[in-house]
Structures are given as structure tokens and as C-alpha cells.
Amino acid sequence: MSGPPRLSKMVQNLPPSGIREFFDLVIGMDDVISLGVGEPDFVTPWHICDAAIAAMRRGMTSYTSNLGLMELREAIAADMQRRWGVAYRPETQIIVTVGVSEGLDLVMRALLDPGDEVIVPEPCFVAYRAAVLMAGGIPVTIATREADEFRLLPDDLEAAITPRTRALLIGYPNNPTGATMSREDLLAIAKVCSEHDVLVLSDEIYALLTYEGQHTCFASLPDMYERTLVFNGFSKAYAMTGWRLGYACGPEYLIDALNRLHAYTVMCAPVSAQVAATEALRHGDGDMQRMVAEYDQRRRLFVKGLNDIGLPCFMPRGAFYAFPRVGHLGLTSKEFSRRLLFEQKVAAVPGTAFGACGEGHLRCTYATGMQQLKEALDRMGRFVDTLRQEGASAAS
Amino acid sequence: MLDVLRILEQDGRVPAAEIATRLGRPLEEIQQALAEIEARQLIVSYGALVNWEKVSDDRVYAFISVEAEPEHGRGFDTVADHISRFPEVHSLYLMSGTADLQVVVEGNDFRAIARFVAEKLAPVPGVRSTSTSFVLKTYKAEGRLLAESGGDHRLAVTP
Numbered sequence: 001m002s003g004p005p006r007l008s009k010m011v012q013n014l015p016p017s018g019i020r021e022f023f024d025l026v027i028g029m030d031d032v033i034s035l036g037v038g039e040p041d042f043v044t045p046w047h048i049c050d051a052a053i054a055a056m057r058r059g060m061t062s063y064t065s066n067l068g069l070m071e072l073r074e075a076i077a078a079d080m081q082r083r084w085g086v087a088y089r090p091e092t093q094i095i096v097t098v099g100v101s102e103g104l105d106l107v108m109r110a111l112l113d114p115g116d117e118v119i120v121p122e123p124c125f126v127a128y129r130a131a132v133l134m135a136g137g138i139p140v141t142i143a144t145r146e147a148d149e150f151r152l153l154p155d156d157l158e159a160a161i162t163p164r165t166r167a168l169l170i171g172y173p174n175n176p177t178g179a180t181m182s183r184e185d186l187l188a189i190a191k192v193c194s195e196h197d198v199l200v201l202s203d204e205i206y207a208l209l210t211y212e213g214q215h216t217c218f219a220s221l222p223d224m225y226e227r228t229l230v231f232n233g234f235s236k237a238y239a240m241t242g243w244r245l246g247y248a249c250g251p252e253y254l255i256d257a258l259n260r261l262h263a264y265t266v267m268c269a270p271v272s273a274q275v276a277a278t279e280a281l282r283h284g285d286g287d288m289q290r291m292v293a294e295y296d297q298r299r300r301l302f303v304k305g306l307n308d309i310g311l312p313c314f315m316p317r318g319a320f321y322a323f324p325r326v327g328h329l330g331l332t333s334k335e336f337s338r339r340l341l342f343e344q345k346v347a348a349v350p351g352t353a354f355g356a357c358g359e360g361h362l363r364c365t366y367a368t369g370m371q372q373l374k375e376a377l378d379r380m381g382r383f384v385d386t387l388r389q390e391g392a393s394a395a396s
Numbered sequence: 397m398l399d400v401l402r403i404l405e406q407d408g409r410v411p412a413a414e415i416a417t418r419l420g421r422p423l424e425e426i427q428q429a430l431a432e433i434e435a436r437q438l439i440v441s442y443g444a445l446v447n448w449e450k451v452s453d454d455r456v457y458a459f460i461s462v463e464a465e466p467e468h469g470r471g472f473d474t475v476a477d478h479i480s481r482f483p484e485v486h487s488l489y490l491m492s493g494t495a496d497l498q499v500v501v502e503g504n505d506f507r508a509i510a511r512f513v514a515e516k517l518a519p520v521p522g523v524r525s526t527s528t529s530f531v532l533k534t535y536k537a538e539g540r541l542l543a544e545s546g547g548d549h550r551l552a553v554t555p
């Protein structure tokens with residue numbers, strides 16, 4: 001008698017996502033206000049859906065070239081040039097992927113041999129470490145700190161570099177902290193990468209959701225074009241998470257390497273999503289800007305509200321997350337979000353889901369309706385009061 | 397000012413302090429803008445968008461295309477002014493195209509509207525002809541979808 005077949009060591013060792021764990025708690029509960037969602041509450045703008053529907057009617061239902069529809073790659077090239085001042089050839093330097101998620105997986109498999117290291121500043125998107133592990137690499141994490149506004153500091157980067165370092169993986173504006181890096185901040189990082197010959201994988205999926213200051217594309221920095229792979233996608237800025245579409249831009253040899261894996265893994269991204277994305281790039285500015293303006297208002301309201309109820313929160317400058325401090329109330333992040341869920345029915349993700357250094361914090365998505373945000377703040381305020389009373393009676 | 401108007405257009409009940417927070421502006425500046433908005437009547441009134449089809453069915457709307465006789469030097473203004481003063485008239489527009497005026501009329505039932513057209517609207521001096529279309533169902537009004545929305549399809553927790 002033997003059990004099910006043995007799984008690979010890699011899968012056995014892959015830690016379950018902290019998000020998944022929390023998700024299992026939430027399902028089945030009623031009246032929960034969820035601040036736990038990493039996606040917009042808007043649906044995809046109608047003109048984008050309409051373009052996809054029209055394409056289906058015309059019979060556009062087949063595979064596309066591996067790299068993606070040429071007209072989409074041309075639109076991406078024009079967008080990269082127009083917004084960030086970086087030129088890519090659509091024929092050879094752009095690959096359309098099944099979300100940034102696929103791009104991250106491809107690049108790790110393309111770069112890493114067993115034991116190779118990728119530097120990953122934390123807290124960060126849950127898939128970063130996993131992508132490295134799935135490719136047999138070793139994620140070397142750097143803890144960023146609230147005192148530094150969760151920016152990556154050049155000295156910390158330098159200290160993490162070893163002879164096995166293959167790449168640095170960064171994502172700013174950041175999920176879960178909302179931190180951004182200014183051009184000066186990035187220049188200091190670029191200098192270290194040049195000196196140590198480190199490749200930079202820059203996940204810029206939240207670039208258009210920058211509310212203060214200007215987003216700088218890493219590849220636009222001096223000397224960085226040849227050593228940067230930029231990832232971007234449609235999920236966040238155009239409210240298109242379910243379409244599963246993203247892209248990577250970079251040096252030809254890297255795009256070619258990604259494409260070799262991509263061609264065998266998925267062949268191409270879904271054609272209707274590619275048509276929709278082309279429409280988004282060509283005519284999506286207005287809707288996108290309206291959504292960004294709305295997030296910006298919610299950001300101000302929500303972050304002020306958090307500070308007012310006694311959850312000190314660093315002002316996020318990008319993405320749609322607030323990352324308030326909760327540790328001073330005497331619970332771990334996990335306990336805090338668990339009790340907040342059960343006692344006040346507000347779902348927010350413990351900071352530790354995004355790296356050990358997220359302890360003491362909570363990730364709250366403000367891509368949630370204004371009324372719900374206000375109600376969530378009321379409930380969270382009541383919960384903070386409860387914890388304070390518990391603390392007071394324990395002390396007396 | 398435009399930002400303030402946009403917020404109030406969406407929700408007329410947002411207090412000044414919240415507008416200030418959302419826009420990241422000092423409260424005094426918003427209060428001043430609101431005073432100016434009201435003084436200049438940029439906001440005509442603060443009402444609610446009621447979905448009457450859900451409340452009861454004793455309210456009926458009709459869109460009426462009116463051909464009218466323009467007046468020398470005043471165009472359609474006299475006849476439009478006359479029509480607009482009837483309380484049954486919900487809105488009134490001067491149009492391009494075949495009809496000159498578009499009148500939206502509100503009544504308790506179809507007969508009340510038919511009576512209004514025959515006895516009040518058609519006899520207005522300058523009205524040449526009317527063509528009445530009744531509203532059977534409202535899908536969208538004032539920029540808002542009135543049909544049940546699809547709801548939030550997102551999972552409660554995602555990365």
C-alpha cells in the first residue's frame with residue numbers, strides 16, 4: 001500500500017502563501033468588509049470589454065504569435081516611450097505574458113541555476129520569493145523599514161550581494177506598503193548594480209498609480225537600459241486583473257530567453273485579452289485617470305482615518321494599499337487580523353504575509369468604495385478601543 | 397473648484413471636512429469654494445436620484461418631440477419658456493435634428509400624460525406638432541445604472 005505519488009522536493013518545500021491561509025478564514029463569513037483584496041473594485045472600463053467582444057464576433061479566437069499581437073507590442077512600445085521615455089523595438093524587445101505573474105516565473109527560470117541568488121527587498125508581493133524558489137534559486141531578502149519609508153537603501157543592497165547574486169527584484173510603487181522610490185533613490189541603487197554587475201528586474205505594475213512625485217522607469221536611468229528587465233501589466237491601472245495580461249520589456253537576449261520558455265509553457269497570452277489591452281493603451285487614458293483620481297481621494301481619507309483611530313500609518317505614495325502599524329497594541333499581525341475579522345468583520349491581511357519584516361503591520365486595500373472604507377474605519381476604531389481597554393485592565 | 401463639484405455630483409451629502417481630506421486641501425479653502433459655488437448657483441440644488449420604478453408604478457415619463465414656430469428675434473425662447481412652466485414638465489431641451497424641442501413629462505399614468513399633451517402642450521401658441529413616446533423601463537439615469545449591479549465578484553482576499 002503506497003500513498004499518492006511523491007511530489008517534488010521543490011513543491012514540498014514551497015511555503016503556502018500567507019494570503020491563502022487568511023482567505024480560508026474569511027470564506028463563509030457574512031457582512032465582511034474586505035480590505036484584503038489586491039485588485040481594483042472597479043470593473044474593466046466598458047470600451048475595453050466592448051473591443052474584446054467585437055474581436056470575438058469578428059472571429060479573432062486563435063493563437064497569436066508567441067510574443068503577442070504585433071499591434072499590441074507596437075502600442076506597448078509607444079506607451080513606454082511616451083510615458084517613461086524608454087525605447088523598445090516591438091519585434092524583439094517586448095513579450096506579452098499571462099500577467100506579470102507569468103513574466104516573473106519565466107525570468108527566474110531563464111536566469112537561475114540551482115543555488116543562484118536573487119535579492120528581494122521585503123515586504124513585497126507574495127510571488128517574488130516563490131518565483132525564485134520555483135526556479136531552484138535562493139531568495140536573499142532585505143528587510144526595508146518604515147523609518148526609511150520602506151525604500152531600499154543602497155548600503156543594504158550592497159551588503160546582500162554575493163558572488164552568486166544574479167539579479168535584484170524590486171517592485172515600486174510597492175505592494176503591500178505603498179512606498180515609492182524617487183529618481184534619486186533609484187540612481188543610488190543603479191550605481192550599486194552597475195558596480196557589482198547585477199541585473200535588475202523591475203516590476204512596475206503600479207507605475208500609473210503614483211499619487212505624489214513622478215514614477216521613474218528603472219530602464220530609463222543612465223547605464224541601466226541594458227541591465228534592466230521591466231515588467232508591467234494591465235491588471236491594476238486598467239482594472240483588468242481577470243484578463244491575465246502583462247508584458248516584459250528589455251534587452252533582446254533576455255526577451256528571447258523568456259520567449260523560449262513562454263512558447264512551450266503557454267504559447268501565447270489569450271487573444272481576446274490582447275485585443276482588450278491594445279484598446280486600453282490606445283483609448284484608456286481617460287478612464288484610467290478617473291480611477292486614479294478616485295484612489296487618490298480614498299487614500300487621503302483612509303490614511304487620515306487610520307491615524308485618527310490610533311493606527312499610525314506612513315503615507316503611501318503609490319499603489320492602493322495602506323500599511324498601518326498595529327504592533328503597539330500588543331498583538332502579532334496575525335492575531336490582530338484574525339481578531340479584527342472575527343470581532344468586527346473587517347478583513348485585512350497580516351503584514352507577515354509579505355515577509356517576516358511585515359510583522360507589526362497590516363495591509364489594507366483602499367480600492368474599496370468610499371462608504372465601505374468609512375464603515376471599516378469605524379469598525380477598526382472600535383477594535384482598537386477594545387484592545388486598549390484589555391491593555392488597561394491587564395495593567396491594573 | 398472642479399474637483400469639489402465632481403465629488404458633490406457623485407454624492408451631494410459629503411461634508412466640507414471630508415472633501416478637504418479627500419483632496420488634501422485646507423478646510424477653509426473648501427468652505428470658500430462651497431460658498432462661491434452656492435453664490436454663483438453652480439450647484440442648482442441638492443437632490444436625490446430616486447429609482448421610482450422600485451418605489452411604486454404610479455409615475456410615468458414620456459419623451460415628447462415638439463415642432464414649434466420660431467419667433468423673430470427670440471427663436472424658440474418664448475414657446476420654451478411657456479412650456480417649461482408647467483409642473484408636469486420634468487425637463488426641456490432645444491434640439492438639433494427634426495424636432496425643435498424635447499420635452500420630458502412626468503405624470504401619474506399614461507392617461508394623465510395624454511391629457512396634458514392634448515389639453516395643455518399642443519395648444520401652446522407656437523407649438524405646431526407633438527410626438528409622444530412613453531418610457532417603459534429606465535436602465536440608466538443621470539449617469540447611474542439603475543438595473544441591479546453585478547455586485548462585487550472579487551474574492552475576499554487576493555495577493
Ligand SMILES: Cc1ncc(COP(=O)(O)O)c(C=O)c1O
Nearest residue numbers: 099100101125175233235246555
Ligand atoms: C507587485 C505586483 N506584481 C505583480 C502582480 C501580479 O499581476 P498580474 O495580474 O499582472 O499577474 C501583483 C498582483 O497583486 C502585484 O501586486
